[in-house]
Amino acid sequence: MQNRPSMVNRRRFVAGTGAALVGGTAASSTTGATTGPHRTRSDEDNRASRTDRATVIAHRGYADTYPENTVAAFELATQGGTDDAANRRRADWIELDVLPTEDGELAVFHDTELSGLTDTTGVIYETPAETVFSAEVLESGQTVPTLSEALDAIPTETGVNIDIKEGSSDVQFGRVDDPAAEREQWEWLEKVVDVATDYENELLFTTFWEGALATVTEIAPEIPVGYLLSESIEKGLAVTDEYDTAAINPPMDMLYGTPFFDDDAYESIDLVAEAHDRDLPVNVWTVNTWYEADQLLEAGVDGLILDHAEILRWSALERY
Template identity: 65%
Template sequence: MLNRRTFVAGAGAALGAAAVGTVSASADEDDLEVGGRPTLVAHRGFADIHPENTVSAFEFASEGSTDDAADRRRADWIELDVYPTCDGEIAVFHDEELGDLTDTEGVIYEEFADTVLSAEVLESGQTVPTLEESMAAIPAGIGVNVDVKAGSPDVEWGRVDDPEAERGEWDWLETVVDVATDHDNELLFSTFWEGALAAVRDIDPSIPAAYLLDESIEEGLAVTEEYDCEAINPPLDMIQGTPFFDDGYEDVDLVAEAHDLGVPVNVWTINTWYECERLLDAGVDGLITDYSELLRWGARN
């Protein structure tokens, strides 16, 4: 079932023609009911089931049915993380340091591709893949959420006073855009770094983008509106009306505000069926999760 604000209705989805972050042109209010099922986004390829950010993880996350009640639920979208190596290859990996997740030490953007791409991930037999290898492993009917990490210590986290001043530090994103757009998957580029968001908009304004929220709901909404983002991706403790909301944040109903902007809300990182159901009740649109079958309980009950 499509969620009420369609995060994706691409090649494999029921409506077929809607773009990322929009509602189908044929949709009416009856199509936008609260209680529709959310888009299921495989966090690093369902990281608590498969060796994260590896080709095998992306292949396995792509197998199964789109029925929430199925014994094997495939991803609607797959989220992966990108860094540059020091010689310009684009590696898919989450951490800045290789050492915690692989058998190799070093800061990923300071190492050569040969070193990074030969690192074994979590003793799985799988090595760190390139973006090209990762995209090739994901069928065209599954969207790809490219999570952009920092490729330099000289970029500022979050909001930036002058994004243009650090634009050169994000030149490697031109390669990311070239590789990703060479495939037929729907795309969403997401990031915590405003400088990266500004660079993506500069490189190709047509690529759907999302701001990843961290410390402030109001800041996240402001950046989303300023850059005309197609989605917003907050942590689950920013969602009012759920048991998870942290009242240390501003008293802002993020879901309502985002929906007023026409922007879907994709929440991270979800690891229990209870979180899924409470977030769905609160009206979120996408669930970024480490497990593939968390929606089954609600779908069968």
Template identity: 70%
Template sequence: MQEKPSMLRRRFLAGTGAVTVGATVASGAAGATSSDRSESESERKDRATVIAHRGFADIYPENTVAAFEQAVQGGSDDAADRRGADWIELDVFPTCDGEIAVFHDTELGDLTDTEGVLYETPASEVFSAEVLESGQTVPTLSEAMEAIPPNVGVNIDIKDGSPDVQFGRVDDPESEREDWKWLETVVDISTSYENELLYSTFWEGALATIRDIDPDLPAAYLLYDSIQEGLDVTDEYDTEGVNPPLEMIYGTPFFDEDAYEEIDIVAEAHARDLPVNVWTINTWYEVEQLIEAGVDGLFLDYSEIVRWGGLQS
């Protein structure tokens, strides 16, 4: 198993005051040449880590090999004509016969030409399913990892692999351990590559299982309906990141005061020396407001929305 990488902790980019998450190479030019990556951090305009949500799902057929290959093309300068991903976010499910699929939805039918619940469907059917009439099929986790260069981080978003697991917090995570056994395969596959990794999930049972498999695996809880609960889980499992939705970022125009406690999650995370990676960002204005608020990573469906602020800096 890999050591817990200290690079997942916050670090400030020289001369900018912006913060990012990941290895030095992860904040460098994804898909660029080594000479491109040698430029000093103070010269770059990678003001926050660009995380390609499902491989930039608004540009490419989501969670496909082609999407991942395209998402990493480009540089780390926000003002560049093409901004490449520093990290790739992808989703994982098990098939009914134990293979690991990269796919977001429980039901195959909304995004592919195949019907059925993914974890109740055999691998032969899952991996032949065409995604959004793109000519691309649902990939295995191994195929996805092969498509992502080793200098690009991978956020593995763990979905439920059973109808018997509880979303969010659970009274006895150990009671679900057998239902999450498939995560051993996820870990075996993903850690055989050189990429920095972060395992994230909405399911406490999955987070507990990752910690059980190896306490040093980098993990993050995906916050959803309570900031305080998310921070409690973060503390309990000593996670390496805090991944909240856009509406939880206090002090921005997007904060939903009717839904969430008035807690400054960025300040709380940074007090714990943890990066804040916010999902899912769709406009340049959201990017600029979040960077101003001090967030570290941005889950984006479209990379070029960082361009306006890059041109101004």
């Protein structure tokens, strides 16, 4: 395991306290640290409050900062410092999306349909690779990359979260009664595994589709996987347990006890506690404001999936 914040390792604790690093500062027993407006802290304390608070995951390569899921986005998202207070915060991990073209090539793109984000139309898995990879993303001059081109742009010390999208209209979103019945529709994932494992980056494969999860664990049981929770906490935890996933990746409105929890949509279950009882990290998507980041850190989450990194600076800077 390389020395980097991980989406798949157990959450970090403050030494001697058993409390997770939260908010803009870390709980500390250091002599001289006080809680008043004129508190004093050692340089070591200050560094601890700014770094290693949570794994920083660039959603599609910081999708609100750079043209999403492009080579340029991945190159730029992996530049900068590891201190949350830095002018430019480098991603610890890159999250990217993958699905197949009509002729079986691997495209890094989020949507099923090319229109909207590119100057081209067509469902990706019904469109030839030549057309897909010549599509310009958001008038940026960047085109849709192959999975190999995307991974070539990401330094080996940066983890890669490969988010698997559907490669067919014949697969079912979420849980399915018989994942094995969809196996043929997910054959293209064998190529994803072959390409991704040629690189030295730490990997996590995630998906909303149980059929994809079942296929990856069959093809390569050694690759860490995660289920993207959506409709139900109980169902998400059931999938987590069944497939022995390496992480829990929920939307932030699923986090009970935070201002964002949607009690009309979800069960009143403390998902962070459930995850940590299973010795699993919680990586939350998609975080877009400093306030959201602060509240989620206070709730004990382990990873923040971000569209732009600058939102971390406010709580990381000393404000007293």
